[in-house]
Amino acid sequence: MDVVSFARGIPGPDLLPSEEFGRCALAAARKDGARALNYGPPSGYPPLREWVAARHGVAPERVILTTGSLQGFNFVAREFVRRDATVFVEAPCYDRSLGILRSLGARTVAIPVGEDGIDVEGLAVALEATPGEKLVYTIPTFQNPSGHTLGRAGRERLLDAARATGAVVLEDDPYGLLRFEGESLPQLFELARGEDAIFLSSFSKTVSPGIRVGYVVLPQELVGAIERHVLENYVSPSIFVQAALAEFVHEGYFEPNLERAREGLRIRRDAMLAALEAEAPDGAAWNRPEGGYFLWLDLPDGVDAAALLERGNEAGVTFVKGSDFYLDGGGSNAARLAFSFATAEEIGVGVERLAGLVREAAGVAA
Ligand SMILES: Cc1ncc(COP(=O)(O)O)c(C=O)c1O
Known part of the structure; x- marks a missing residue:
């Protein structure tokens, strides 16, 4: 059976764009082989970085392209654990992120998620009660695992609570663009105007998981620290795949x-x-x-x-x-x-x- x-x-x-991506891979090698087939910058292939930055209205220096967004999560989590931050997670929460936090020995506080997303009042109380550096890890849109979404008012409240307590918000959003009904909601990152907020996303669900391209958009003051984690891990990500993906988005396939x-x-x-x-x-x-x-x-x-x-x-x-x-x-x-x-x-x-x-x-x- x-x-x-x-x-x-x-x-x-x-759901996978095999034909289109194949064409783009060939074009990337032909058009920009000298760059695409060499080592590249640790933060990724510049034209793709620029495309991502423009979509989020930030300078390209604030974008780091990673080998899937879970790797971006890993770098951010590492940095905040190094800073001895308390990490607020959702319950339930994406299991692989939990696994990383566990392996890093992170101090965590779990906040329940219901039909309307994370319990923002519970989160506000918990943030108030927690001294020191704080990171709020949330998947507010079509959450993995629950599918729940935090509404607009909840988003504003979450950001108020984070701001009032000096917490940094880490928004993980691989699914936001995959809305097939209802009204789309602003990202936490947009509502926060990119301040004290980190945005994590991926091309795994919008293009293909096999290409392993994700990214993190950082506040300027965190860029150096996260780049250090990148350099501790590899010379550069897969520049060729990112070049093919740049071709994919520039050719209007996205x-x-x-x-x-x-x-x-x-x-x-x-x-x-x-x-x-x-x-x-x-x-x-x-x-x-x-x-x-x-x-x-x-x-x-x-x-x-x-x-x-x-x-x-x-x-x-x-x-x-x-x-x-x-x-x-x-x-x-x-x-x-x-x-x-x-x-x-x-x-x-x-x-x-x-x-x-x-x-x-x-x-x-x-
Ligand atoms: C919430 C969430 N974050 C991160 C990831 C990892 O995505 P990537 O393939 O970009 O590493 C997933 C994949 O399922 C996910 O659901």
Whole structure:
């Protein structure tokens, strides 16, 4: 039996611009091979850096292109741990970032995320109570893992609380451009006018994860410190891939590709919602994200996601158990479902299998 995977947050093959990127790779080697095929600046291929900087309305010096945005997170986290900062994270939170913080021995405070994003009042109280340097790590738009989004008022409040306590905000936003319905919201970085805010994003979800290009936009005063972390790690990132990506954006492929990704993701999200509506037993609850890759499934009382997952392979469906997204407890009764990879048809089959498992575990008749 083919296993339907709701586990990995990766794009389906139809969402990848193979043809277009292939053309751009060839053009990059032909047009600018002398630069593209050599070592380059540690902060990345200058024309792409300039394109990113222009999109965010900052000087190119404030942009560092990294080998995926998780690497940018790693550099920023390292710097703040070195400064003995307390790092505020969301609960649940992207598991790989949590893993990095854990391995760095970071001092962390977890703030719950609900239907409307991070609990900003709880965050404000926790910030007030914490002396010293502070970093607030948040994924405010189509959060990984929950799919939840912080509204406009919440964003303003979060920034007020950070400003009042001298905290730096680290906004991780790989999914913001993948909105397929509803009104788009300003980034925290935009609302803060780039002050005391760091913006992290990626081309993994807007172009391709295989190219491994992400970036971080920094306040000027942090640029030197983060560049030192870059230099401790490598000579330069993959300049050739960045040159091909520069060609991709300059040839006008970026927006049409985004449109294609949005449409493909909307179809998949709708398939997952329809299947859950039809199949999920009483007591299960889920959200309806307006973009991104994920939704969050709360299981009926007493159903343990880890036990369910153990039976998943046999039943032909996988997901990530909610507890993986918490630093110290929580989420045992929930699951992250990625709708980004499987086809709409496979999603229907996968949800049916999952619902069968949940019913069995909850002792509910079909
Ligand atoms: C919130 C978040 N940050 C960072 C990343 C890592 O992205 P990249 O592929 O750019 O390293 C992901 C990937 O899933 C993510 O969901």
